[in-house]
Amino acid sequence: MLIDSTYPKSFASDNHAGVHPDVLEAITAANHGDAPAYGGDRWTSVFEDKIKEVFGPGAEGFAVLNGAGANMVGLALMLGRYDAIICPDSAHIATHEAGAAERLLGVKLMTVPTEQGKLRPADIEARLGGIGNPHESQPTVVSISQATELGTCYSPEEIADLASAAHAAGLRLHVDGARLANAAAHFGCDLKAITTDAGVDVFSFGGTKNGALAAEAVVVLDPSLTDAVPFLRRQSLQLASKMRFISAQLSALLTDDLWRRNAAHANQMAVRLAEGIADVPGVSLAQPVQSNAVFATLPSAITETLRRRYLFHPWDEATGVVRWMTAFDTTPEHVDDFLDDIRKAAASL
Ligand SMILES: Cc1ncc(COP(=O)(O)O)c(C=O)c1O
CATH class of the missing domain: 3.40.640.10 (Type I PLP-dependent aspartate aminotransferase-like (Major domain))
Structure with missing residues (x-):
């Protein structure tokens, strides 16, 4: 899949991010x-x-x-x-x-x-x-x-x-x-x-x-x-x-401490994402969020809907666990847009 600047921010990997x-x-x-x-x-x-x-x-x-x-x-x-x-x-x-x-x-x-x-x-x-x-x-x-x-x-x-x-x-x-x-x-x-x-x-x-x-x-x-x-x-x-x-x-x-600024920011964006899904019905955290990864359990229909628009990896298809990663350049707006789409996908079930 080609990713260009019109594509939403990737949540697949911190390797998808550019260079600081x-x-x-x-x-x-x-x-x-x-x-x-x-x-x-x-x-x-x-x-x-x-x-x-x-x-x-x-x-x-x-x-x-x-x-x-x-x-x-x-x-x-x-x-x-x-x-x-x-x-x-x-x-x-x-x-x-x-x-x-x-x-x-x-x-x-x-x-x-x-x-x-x-x-x-x-x-x-x-x-x-x-x-x-x-x-x-x-x-x-x-x-x-x-x-x-x-x-x-x-x-x-x-x-x-x-x-x-x-x-x-x-x-x-x-x-x-x-x-x-x-x-x-x-x-x-x-x-x-x-x-x-x-x-x-x-x-x-x-x-x-x-x-x-x-x-x-x-x-x-x-x-x-x-x-x-x-x-x-x-x-x-x-x-x-x-x-x-x-x-x-x-x-x-x-x-x-550029390393710390980059990592702390990525971690904060993961926390923002994790906190944002706390009240989404059917969605739960699969692991504690301690770095820049959010592991969440989702109904497969939500995963499918989101993957039409966003890049991220299903982690375990059997349990419905997916992995979302943030990076030094993930913004609060990227996270909030993603959260809006998660909520919409959950509401349409
Ligand atoms: C924990 C861990 N170790 C090692 C690597 C390997 O890095 P690279 O793909 O740059 O060889 C990765 C890459 O995703 C990783 O997540």
């Missing part, structure tokens, strides 16, 4: 003359310094091109040849990366059914029984998403508890932070509070869903892992030759 003007400006500002390739440029030095400023002096940041690639590079650092990753069954690495982890990393995913998409320390402990048994894959990494694929968020304490459970068993904790900014905005905390301070070993910091063009960072907090990143990034096809334009985008998001 400050990020575009940063790209333009970097577009002067020549610069060394593959990260030897001054914009990449600035980005590396910003990562240390935001996540602490021990944090090493590596710019990459997309979220799935960030996951592959980050996870590859921690895996051996017969290893397994413990993750929620809703994890993006398990459901939406076309088997990249299995194929490219040669790893077994030990997927766990969860409440609200969130792994608990007991889920880790319950999956350690095969350690040392040569008949079983060896869990070495726990991977969670922040925010989760169901729009919920792990608090700093919940992350710290998962890190403790993982570390106690000799495993490392990886966070798919495609929407890390939305989680920090939800708690009103620093990015460092839900990563470095909580005991995470490796995580991705998502830029694309937060207003960038194609920019994510792999951030390594365990110093024993950093030396391998340049090689694994290259091998994973995630090393940008004109790196300055990727680094400049990430620095723009990390300057003056």
